[in-house]
Amino acid sequence: MSTPHDVRFTLNGKAVQARVEPRELLIHTLRERLDHTGPHIGCETSHCGACTVDLDGRSVKSCTLLTVQCDGAAVVTVEGLEQGGVLHAIQQAFHEEHGLQCGYCTPGMITRAWRLLQENPNPSEDEIRAGLAGNLCRCTGYQNIVKAVQSAAGKLAAAAA
Amino acid sequence: MGEMSEIQKREAALQGLGTSLLRKEDARFIRGQGQYIDDIKLPGMLFGGIVRSPYAHARIKGIDKSKALAVPGVVAVLTADDLKPVKLHWMPTVGGDVQAVLADEKVCFQLQEVAMVLATDRYAAADGVAAVEVDYEELPALVDPKKAMLPDAPIIREDIKDKTEVGHGPRTHPNHIFTWEAGDKAAADAAFAGAAVTVREEILNPRVHPCPLETCGCVASFNKATGNLTLYVTTQIPHLLRTVLAMLSGIAESKIRVVGGDIGGGFGNKVPVYPGYVVATVASIVTGVPVKWIESRIDNLSTTGFARDYHGIGELAADADGRIKGLRFTALADHGAFNSHVSASKLPAGLFSICSGSYAIPNAYCRVDAVFTNKAPGGVAYRCSLRVTEAVYLIERMMDVLAQKIGVDKAEIRRRNFVKAEQFPYTTAFGWTLDSGNYHPALEKVLKAADYEGLRKEQAARRADPKSPTLMGIGIATFTEIVGAGPTKVCDILGIGLFDSCEIRVHPTGGVIARLGTMTQGQGHYTTYAQIIATELGLPASDIVVEEGDTDKAPYGAGTWGSRSTPVSGAATAVAARKIKDKAKKIAAHLLEVAEADLEWEIDRFKLKGDPSQFKTMKEICLVSHTGNLPPGMEQGLNAVAYYDPPNLTYPFGVYLCVVDVDRYTGEVKVRRFYALDDCGTRINPMIIEGQIHGGLTEAYAVAMGQQLPFDEQGNHLGNSLMDYFLPTSAETPKWETDHTVTPSPHHPIGAKGVAESPHVGGIPCFSNAVIDAFAHLGVTHMDMPHSAYRVWQQCKALGLTAR
């Protein structure tokens, strides 16, 4: 019972593989086998979003995914956003707008915000708040996170122009 | 703005006090490179999973480990019997009681710890936990604190049944913990007897939970060869925890190292010493390998330090104009099954006697009766400053109740009773000396900014329209709170005074490292303490490294809770920096061959009075202090350590105003506007302060509008996961407007007070006052929290407002 599976996927652009039981959750594979401790665990009922990663271009809660479901997928975590030593605009914006305090929700929040701005490059405040409603934060009250997303949206638009 | 002068440029380069310096701690967090407890991986590490009781009150007839031990990967199963040989099946609490580490013969709250399964990985641990079989004999549960002291109440704490006291004075019943009083009852009673107006309300602060996003956990690592114990742990009190562990384990304190690394939020939840830490430590000692224990969210909500559960009665006596002559506040406190929450030995109900608030009340009395129930232990937690949230909720609610009784405007009643600016420092009827305050201008500032007059006019118009689908409420809170525990003559934990510390070392090249006894969990200490030092020493904050949390390195302190870091360690920082500055001045005088009295300090250097071309910068002195070119008899180096015993606590204050619109047909409450003015004295980093206000207001909103931990009559939890426990998302959270005044603390070296808990303490009554104000014209004087749609609708229905 419980035949292990060989799972192959890309993690932040690099090919990785793992031999896992079907019951192994993606969050645990990422954190414990692949040493990417950016995504965090904050609950066990799929509410808090601290575990958010990007799977094939969509924000997902990695605590509610089996690693075996990810065979062939492209996974992005917060660790993959900095490229060539240069922070992504969303990371820089979180810093500049004081969009983090304890930092625990931050990897999931940034990974979600990063994808949100690709889905909607010029979101209104309400769209930002609705777009981040799957990520809980206990420290910031969200207001500066919203400012960070707005700031990043502006910088990305300017860079694209 | 124009060009900056040279002096302004030098000051700006320091990025010291008053600057919105971007945070030094961000760099790792935005890259996902924080080091939280569950990120730690040590060779040979075992994983511990705790088996917990499904019953709130039961005897343990037997524990069968055999199936669990047969699970592949399971190494051991520990129960109370395994802890008895080392006398660790019970442990002292920081509240003066004892608490079961693993349940010994009986369980006293649902999900109490019964056994720990040790396994090679967390999946095997989970399988092991599922396989442990415990035979329980259920007992009747005591859930209602009002029934705790009835003659036929079930006795919960058989272990202390015959003890006449549990650390805080005589007990009158096996379920009684303590009765604590403050003030002058006779004088208060006399004031009530002679008063023109009296008001009384029963006011509940429901049981809630701080719920930081990271749950509690630890990695315990005992080295059998050296006898050294290292505990990596989610703690707000690293040094106190080390001392407690030494007392518990018999291991010398010099061989124990506690490391609080990055912590994902504390809010008071990470102050207590939890059984999981102790069992993991024992497990590591027994097995000789590191043991990791990380709790689940449900366990966090169900078993770790909850907050509040104060069943209060508020009474005010006043003259016909609403000037308060007497105050009587009492509370029945449900502490759960063990008295585990932090409390100074003389102050088992914390700082509850701040309940006279911002008002000059001549006669006051308060009393708290604490009882055991079959629920998880706790009580003091959640950004509360030690029962201050409960106290401020009571007084700010009662001000509104009084205002309504005599028909005076809710802002005006406060004006009439405020301590006046010229009365500071003001000693309250309870004996707290409020260090500084200036309430009237703060109130006027907020009322003007929010157009209070216009709001009341709008409200009157709405009230006059019977068809209005919403009711409008305006809430005001003008709070004073008390933070910065505290003077050792009053404040201690297990006898250890609540001083704090800062040790500063300056490097030859001008860099600085400072270590403190506090413990950040997101408050930005690595940035704000650096700013204090930057201004004191004239060295740039960018070159000042701040460390906390490793008891091997940091000087002794009482940790971070109750907004005490700036008041106590911030003061220690300034004192230590000034010792260094004093020494530096002597070196400067020696280098310039002048007397010290001929020098004056300017931003980053000592200048010769009358000849500004003669100066020595602090940076130069850093290098010189490591050479032989020093005044005769002076030791090398520019280092200092200060242990600061504050002369008083600090008393930040604020004025908050909230406008709500209540949907009378669903009970939903929409926050239209929230204006928050805070005065925390000298403001070290305005950006960080604003962030703290946003966060505290959001937590206040959650408490006032939806949080609760309900139980059924058997003591079963009814809403102990994030399915039900209300944590607002970005979509639910209102927008916050912040403002400030600055009234420095006269006794603090840099005039600063704590601030991070004020928005929670002041926010909760502000929201509550707003909701109740929506119904005030219909005779409603109080509604208990949480003001969920369901509960508000019930009020609407009772008033006939829901009929279509």
Place this chain on the structure above:
Amino acid sequence: MQAAAGFVHAGWDFVRAAVGFAHRTLVSPPNLNRTHGQTGGDAAMIPPRFDYHAPRTLPEALALLGSLGADAKLLAGGHSLLPMMKMRFAEPAHLIDLSRIDALRGIREEGHTLVIGAMTIENDLIASPLLQARAPLLPEAARQIADPQVRNRGTIGGDIAHGDPANDHPAIALALDASFVVQGPKGSRDLSADGFFVGMYQTAMADDEILTQIRVPAFPAKTGWAYEKLKRKTGDWATAAAAVVLRLDAAGAVSHVRIALTNAAPTALRVKVAETLLLGKPLAPAQVDAAARAAMAACNPAADLRGDVEYKTAMAGEMVRRALAKAAARAQG
């Protein structure tokens, strides 16, 4: 629901949902904290062991389902099933993942019928220009389900097939006069939504069938719609919700109306009595009132932390009023 004697109220939502899974796997209804205490503790986010299958075609999936029988559960979005398994309330020996079957995804139009693959995720319903134009009730409802991440995995088919009265799509489907195509070993059946939801966690599907398509008649011109959902917070199930579709004739009388309730009874509830009261008459306040009261009389909600029976019943009525008002405005606009 049929509460077992001594059944404790704790963690009602989980218990309720767990019973749904227990229905197939013969695990007796657990109490969240009792089972949690006995089996979970802190390691409570680790599922028990199972075997995993990811068929690439529907026949493969059917064959697996047939051979594994009651030991297997279908995995759609997984955001109902996996949380239950993590808490060990559901312990299937096999999971059959439907996500590799491309034929089960997609939204297209066949004549005047919108054909939605059962494995279509909620966010794709929201983003679909076809649905926005031809059956906008679906995107409106999907927007109110869960949160953005969950909507990237949760599927319309999973939401329907589970038969959970707290899920939103059953009431939506009733309001849309939708039908469901289910595939079994003996072939496919087309089942009307009306009559599909038989009881709590019980649908008209057989255990060896897989829901493959949701078929929705495209809205004729001047159709009004609304989904009014009262909830405590993002991600919560409805305290009460009402789905309304209606059309008015040239004289302003109601020519077509559907009213269906979420989480107000053991199944999604179409309130035909309320519909009958409205048909043929203009939508005046007295009519709206009568319809709302009829809905309240018909519903039978369970008390929980969201509210007692009185509140939930009143909210069902209130959501009907608001949905009717919004739908009427849209029908005329």
